[in-house]
Amino acid sequence: MTLFIQQVVNGLSLGAIYALIALGYTMVYGTLQMINFAHSEVFMMGGFFALLLARATGVAENPTLAGVALVAVATMASCALLGAAIERLAYRPMRKSGRLNLLITAIGMSLLLQNSALLVWGTNVPFPDLLPRHTWNVAGVTLSSNNLLVFGVTIALMIGLHHVVERTQMGRAMRAVAVSRDAAALMGIPVDRVIAFTFALGSALAGAASMLWVIDNPRVDPFMGTMPGLKAFVAAVLGGIGSIPGAVAGALLLGLCETMVSGYLSSTWRDAVAFMLLIVILLYRPAGLLGKNVAEKV
């Protein structure tokens, strides 16, 4: 039982980070119907931004809570800028030429970011310890300060995101664009600006995810985004791509499934089981857990 609860804690913690990344995939998909493969590289760049910002502000040498929070906010802002810039420079000129082309452009962008980072910063750069690590033992279950940080930050960001999407003018515009881009444009919604905002918002969440990730795994690497990015994308599809609560549900489920397999079977099989689960769920619910089944129109 203790092992089970321990794996639930670990799984939710991993799933929360996937959820932050998955939101970027699902929101972009909602507005543009494109899989933004460069999103995992925005997450990776977030790690490097955090490192550079921590070094530049001196937080790396003498970390304070306020300093770390400042670095985190600046990382999110840098990622938001990067995401919006990618959209403006690479995707917007391509928008008319079909989904497969957008996909290949995104793959090209992903390769470009990975290899530029490799050229500039190299691989496996150590990340300074920013926060002291405490662990508590609650009835045999180990709970670390990092777990609490991940839960706290994720919940706060989810509430913030919910507020933005449901209660602001921009959020309403985002939902309108997701329903129909053409109809939204006819209603006077500045579609280009809304799409750029969607990219910025998703990328900021990816920046927060990478900040949480490097605090727990203190290394940054040009290829560190690939696996979490892929898992987050899978989570978004699992939950029903385009659906914000779906992405969160899918990510938590995927995180739990992975840690359960590592805990009870073997960590080498966890990816295989995670993907099996995905396939089985999609075969029974072809539009994902919370996705809407859209009837085919003839």
Add this chain to the structure above:
Amino acid sequence: MSRSTLIGYAALAAGLAVVWGIEIFAIPWTNPYYANIAIRVGFNLLAVMGLALVLGFTGQFSLGHAGFMAVGAYGSASLALHAHVPPMLAIPLGGCMAAVAGLAVGVPSLRLSGDYLAVVTLGFNQIIVVLVQNVPALGGALGLTDVPVATTFGVTFTWVLLGAVFMRNLLASAYGRTFAAVRDNEIATRSLGVDTTRVKVTAFVVGAFWAGIAGSLLGFYNSSIFPKQFEFDRSIELLTMVVLGGTGSLSGPFLAAGLLTALPEALREFSQYRMVVYATLLIAMMGLRPQGILGKHELSDVVRGLWRRRAVA
């Protein structure tokens, strides 16, 4: 036998004569570096041929094509290592194993469409990689070594020619037209009495077969195979070749496969900048020619077009 089919077989015979002529008279005097690039282009031609059918002609979004290569490579190498099957027989058997895998993936997953299908095929790719990494008989993360060497330039391009003529004849046949029909409008195709699920599964099985052949040849060329060769990024590379070449074209993806295999080699002088340049060129090409190099046309259409233009002038 129709005239078109005859032309196909004549082209096959002529191509085989050229390939084996090169194998016997040119390869021994060629720089092994260039021969190696040519052979690797051949592997990509075979793999891309299958994906061109699945994605380009039938419009089914597959992100797991490298998984079928893995099935072929591991299947045929195991046959050669454990059962001492001669490589020339193991290569087509590897292709058949991949085809069976294609059937096993295709039948359940083709209920899904678009991005959901893409994710399931991606999942299949990851599962295959984890599987071969964890089964001791398949060598784990280090892979299989001491696979007999059997793949030469001649063998590779014999398979490429067989594949190209097969695909050309298939796509020119009445049955072959249904692939494009499913891509363009599945519902309309079904209303004409075509079993669209069967068409899609057929595309998957045939596509997987050629990927399996490519994987088998790869194993018998390097004398070793390891799981990293067949990861998701390999599937992405093949996808890029098809889209860059033109979805709905066979010779377009061939051109792109040659270009994208040779381009990193040509950029070797810039060594550390080459992947940055490669990525930039990829984005630029997508921007400048969104329909791909050949669009929905074939190289023969382009040549014929040029010929006609000259005749008029």
